[in-house]
Amino acid sequence: MFIEADLSKRQYEIIRSYNPSMYPCYSKIQEVKKECYPDKESITVTETLADIKLQNLMDHTISRLLTDLYEVVKTLDEEERNALELICKWGCDGAQQAQFKQKFVCDSDTSANLFQSSLIPLRLICSLNGKILWQNPTPSSPRYCRPIRLRFIKETADVTREEISYIKDASKNLNKTKVQMKENTMMLTMVDGKVCNSVTSTSSTMRCYICGLTSKDFNCIQKKGTVNVETFEFGLSILHAQIRFFEAVLHLAYKLPVQKWQLRSDEEKEKVKLRKLAIQSEFKSKMGLIVDVPKANFGNTNDGNTSR
Template identity: 50%
Template sequence: MKASKKKTKEFVKHSPAEALILFVNMGLTKKQYDILRESNPNIYPCYSIIKEAKKMCRREVFDHFVQNEIGHIELITKWGCDASQQSQFQQKFNDVTSDDSNIFQSSMVPLRLQVNTDNYTKIMWQNPTPSSVRFCRPIRIRFLHETVDVTKEEINYMENQVKNLRKTEVQTCNGVIQVKHTMIPTMVDGKVCNSSTNTSSTMKCYICGKTSKIFNDFQNKNVENPEALRFGLSILHARIRLFDTLLHIAYKLPLKKWQARTPEEKLIVKKTKQKIQREFKDRTRLIIDMPKAGFGNLNSGNTLDDFSVIMKQLQISQV
């Protein structure tokens, strides 16, 4: 009787490129990767090899430039600033006036590396996830509460830094190439835009300074503020705001009015809102339009993502 032999599973060692993809997609630090490699060094190459593979990726992009393109390379980056509240840490500051309950931060995200010549524009690299934190890098972090003055100061600081930017020199097989930097302040929310343009009311458009009542008055011509156009038209919260708008329309359907003024009308809107919230929870298990401790309400991007998945499942089940 022959003794049975168990077949041992063979693991193929990752190539440097495969290990680099794993390293980037999982967002690992050097220490985390080293711990992962210690579990099986026969599969994962050492970190120094990954580091060289990363350099080769950069060189590969720059080595594709031909001679007439070397002086026309541009890196487009978006930047912005925002604040958040957080729980205070137990560590003490050397400066007793400092407070870590509020953080105000400026960040940047590279969008596109391209060649601009007189005859054509060629994209060499484009950010596949421009709204993700994957390529987001902090510029300055300050322990400050977000106010109009702080926002203006930060925008002025950043714009002065952008004006003083010099071209980046990169050594390639074709020689030294220079990369021009173009930074646009489009990574902002409405609060930052209002502070920068001195728009005192959130009911006003920060571009033309008009309210919704005047938008439909075609006799009154809207004059745009050219300085406000540099912030672009952010779609960061477009889905959330659209969802909020549909909810508020549904709350006021029994009135057929946009605004409830009398106590009786306000009571009708309140009961309709409670009914819609209750049915949402019963049918989709989602809690909507409820205050959340610390910030805003539960109408977030995650809520909309869950709602989209539920609606797709319902559509599939009905087919």
């Protein structure tokens, strides 16, 4: 133990002699850490809600980016600085979670469900010449994710529509930041199929929220639905795409013996059931993976790691 302590001390001395600033003073770290948070006045926290004003969140995000890009920004002329544009994506989603041992003022409130809306900055550009000053190196990572609102509430179609309306109204009223920015562009692309169905009032998951056709209509090439152009704002979302593709392949494999999507007779259902058990057994024996098995309280075993 004394040898290890002596060795670590010598290593520390060697590192300090080589680069004294490698271990900064902790009080300095605390001061810098405070600059990573928006103003306290812009944050509202209650028993069931944590919310930050979108204007303050955008101001803070932009100021932190420009601080990091100081050497780049100082090379721009005044006209270019006034034409900076920050492009962000945003979205919302709900999740179930374990309940905490906590008593709420209102007996109907519970911590069993969490609903969150957040944004991620994607790119900072100069709109005059299209020059990219900064680009998010990991746009699908939570590293740059900035929460807007957290609520203890169950995800429903009404809650989703209310949340999207709330964020859209706030984004329309965004003003210029302390630094002269041309505008802030927010795109609703952090969505899954459930959110898209809620916003477009699509009641059935078997119906396309863009054209309104069902799975039965997809085999008829001549049949065309009416495309809702407003749904294009969701983009080509890759959220959960890998998991959904994996499940689609699984379901096709299950139904190969009958070659039908909808199972009518008991004989067809039995064939598909046996085929499913055989595929699950093969995954378990050859790869050690448990596929398409329900998990306690929520979801199933078809997660991101399994699909990869």
